[in-house]
Amino acid sequence: MVSQTVELLKKELPLEQESVELSDDVVAGLVLVDIINGFCTVGAGNLAPVEPNQQISGMIEESAKLARVFCEKKWPIMAFLDSHRPEQHEHPYPSHCVAGSHESNLVPDLQWIEENEENVTIRRKDCYDGFIGSIERDGSNVFVDWVNTNKIKVLLVVGVCTDICVLDFVCSTLSAKNRGFLIPLEDVIVYSHGCATFDFPDHFARNVKDSITHPQELMHHVGLYMAKGRGAKIAREVSFGIHA
Numbered sequence: 001m002v003s004q005t006v007e008l009l010k011k012e013l014p015l016e017q018e019s020v021e022l023s024d025d026v027v028a029g030l031v032l033v034d035i036i037n038g039f040c041t042v043g044a045g046n047l048a049p050v051e052p053n054q055q056i057s058g059m060i061e062e063s064a065k066l067a068r069v070f071c072e073k074k075w076p077i078m079a080f081l082d083s084h085r086p087e088q089h090e091h092p093y094p095s096h097c098v099a100g101s102h103e104s105n106l107v108p109d110l111q112w113i114e115e116n117e118e119n120v121t122i123r124r125k126d127c128y129d130g131f132i133g134s135i136e137r138d139g140s141n142v143f144v145d146w147v148n149t150n151k152i153k154v155l156l157v158v159g160v161c162t163d164i165c166v167l168d169f170v171c172s173t174l175s176a177k178n179r180g181f182l183i184p185l186e187d188v189i190v191y192s193h194g195c196a197t198f199d200f201p202d203h204f205a206r207n208v209k210d211s212i213t214h215p216q217e218l219m220h221h222v223g224l225y226m227a228k229g230r231g232a233k234i235a236r237e238v239s240f241g242i243h244a
Contacts, residue, residue, distance in 0.1 A: 006218045015225050017236035024242050029152035030070045032079040033159025033166050035063055038096050038103030045103040047096045059196035063158045064109045074119050076150045083124035128165050131172035144181055151184045158194030163223030166195055174231045189233045192224055
């Protein structure tokens with residue numbers, strides 16, 4: 001039933017994706033959204049997958065490949081890591097990714113980016129939206145400063161969840177761009193195979209208070225569709241080239 005619904009949705013809400021080439025003559029930045037154990041590693045926490053998941057595994061693989069290339073080129077990377085105080089609740093979700101816990105750390109395939117990679121900025125956040133989570137007490141914004149300081153023209157976004165933290169961040173970034181806060185930024189690109197969301201079937205949701213059904217493939221498509229509707233480009237593949 002769900003697969004039929006997904007196919008029907010894709011026909012009613014067609015999503016145009018494109019091939020994207022990043023060249024050395026345009027400054028590109030990579031944003032990794034919440035690719036942490038608490039959302040991606042089997043059995044790691046209340047919101048982690050309970051069994052191996054192909055969409056999540058593929059997202060990790062594609063994101064790690066991109067991170068390798070960006071580090072080889074010394075291009076800027078910002079990684080958002082969900083990290084909450086023990087007493088902080090994010091209704092309707094159960095406690096997750098508590099600061100200092102294994103849940104709030106990068107997945108094993110990406111832990112290397114924290115080791116002597118000068119082009120990498122790590123930002124621990126305590127909310128869905130990395131843009132909001134970058135606001136400091138003095139009103140400055142770490143993400144805005146990162147974009148403007150590095151003169152980033154193209155922003156490539158990957159991570160989880162496609163329809164929650166990724167979408168929220170993309171929408172805020174596009175709004176800030178339109179308001180003129182991100183002066184050099186021209187394009188925000190969401191790489192579809194570099195994103196994933198979770199699967200919470202109806203028969204589980206019925207037994208959990210305040211929860212709603214969340215079919216993975218359906219909500220992944222919706223997240224990408226909404227991001228495109230807000231002005232992002234959706235990439236089906238990302239390559240690297242050298243332009244004169």
